[in-house]
Amino acid sequence: MSALTIRNLRKTYANGVEALKGIDLNVEKGDFFALLGPNGAGKSTTIGVISSLVNKTAGEVSIFGHSLDTQRSLAKKRIGVVPQEFNFNQFEKVFDIVVTQAGFYGIPAPLARERAEKYLRQLGLWDKRDKPSRTLSGGMKRRLMIARALVHEPDLLILDEPTAGVDIELRRSMWDFLTALNEQGKTIILTTHYLEEAESLCRRIAIIDHGTIVENTSMKALLEKLQVETFILDLARPVTAAPQLPGFEVALKDATTLEVAVPKTQSLNTLFVALAEQDFEVMSMRNKANRLEELFVRLVEQNLPAEQGGQRA
């Protein structure tokens, strides 16, 4: 069953900007889905339409088979939204924000308080329940928005840049929390600028650019399209020139650092054998950028088809 179905969604703003040019998207129940794209590509507009914060110009949106046009209430009960910007009353107490949100969904106060406690505890905010929300740190505010989005226990959770500006430790704990939610059966749609986040969490991915979907596939299938991976090699001894390695593109970044582009057709064993023959000793190795990032740059910034993703021009 589809958790989210979008058909020919269009949005033209009053100033004439065409933010969405007829996008189609299908997210299956239980998916962990990444919606990626550069700034201004149409991600937030898409989420705005799904969450009823933006009026669409044309098209259809259904949540678990309920049309947003004709079964609005049923559709909205199934979605929880964590927006990019903090959008709660800065003067309200943490506990009140979550309980009030439950009330907006018609959840009676005793159950609302019970659920608020459950999610505030899960997100490590229970100790802050009586604090005005403006006194929370940025990471805590993000977690508060997640607790608020979960209080009516939606089946589809949409998160717009949930880990923007949070430290690495907290980001990883949020990844664990979202993974656990997904394993419990919640469908999750995520937008993020951290491509490592999308690659490690999401099973499916859509890339949106200039208001159109340029890629919509499984993460595995997309990464298989990567034709070239670039590695950084740290050498044991300084060298004055890059080695000549047939089948590889090698650049000397500094006296002890090589940047090597490895085509999909070549193995890393071949690379190391060739380096060893020329007396280059490698101490460590890492990806220059994560694999999804290489594809993303190729698809969006250089406007090339995914099949050429990662190939050097």
Added chain:
Amino acid sequence: MTWREQWVAFATIVVKEIRRFTRIWPQTLLPPAITMTLYFVIFGNLIGHRIGDMGGFDYMQYIVPGLIMMSVIQNSYGNVVSSFFSTKFQHSIEEMLVSPMPAHVILTGYVVGGMVRGMLVGLIVSLLSLFFTHLSMHHLGITVLVVTMTAALFALGGFINATFANKFDDISIIPTFVLTPLTYLGGVFYSIDLLPDFWRALTLVNPIVYMVNAFRYGVLGVSDVNVYASLGAIAIFVVVFYLFSLWLLQRGTGIRH
């Protein structure tokens, strides 16, 4: 949403609104109490003795209903315009827009929240007035009906103002340049029968005249205008303002792109 869920959602907004204006009581409940006490002292006691009777009552008794009504008007309007605009400004309105609440629940919740503050301030001012004069009750039903409908009307006015407002200046323009002059010229401090014919006729265009006089009739039993016509006019305005507000909210004016 079921009717029960809608009721819970409506009650949530009303409780949120009451919690808001009671949390900031030095900004919401205290100022009208102080201002109206000053009116009672200056216009009622100090100047009022020199003015003498008006409409068959001493001046203090005459102006008290108008001052109560002025408090109700200003506070029911002020509560909704500032609260709803703040939710727009802080984007916390999105909490309601993503929820399944129908527009009429959101609107009615805010309006009732504004009415509660308006009528609570009206009650505080009424109690304070007892320190200065004796208040009778000529017709309880009309008094309650007028104050309820007036509070609803101005709460709706505040909602419409907040919907169109883009900055904080926009929520003070109407209260400063429209509401205050109309209230002061709306027969709060004098009987419009004292005015020359031209100014009396002009004053009758002011809708607040009808609310103040209908309320004064409920309390004192005197009015410069027909009370039942006033009640009918207020009721029609409430319905028109409600439908217009609902239309604005449903189409997302000022709140959805």
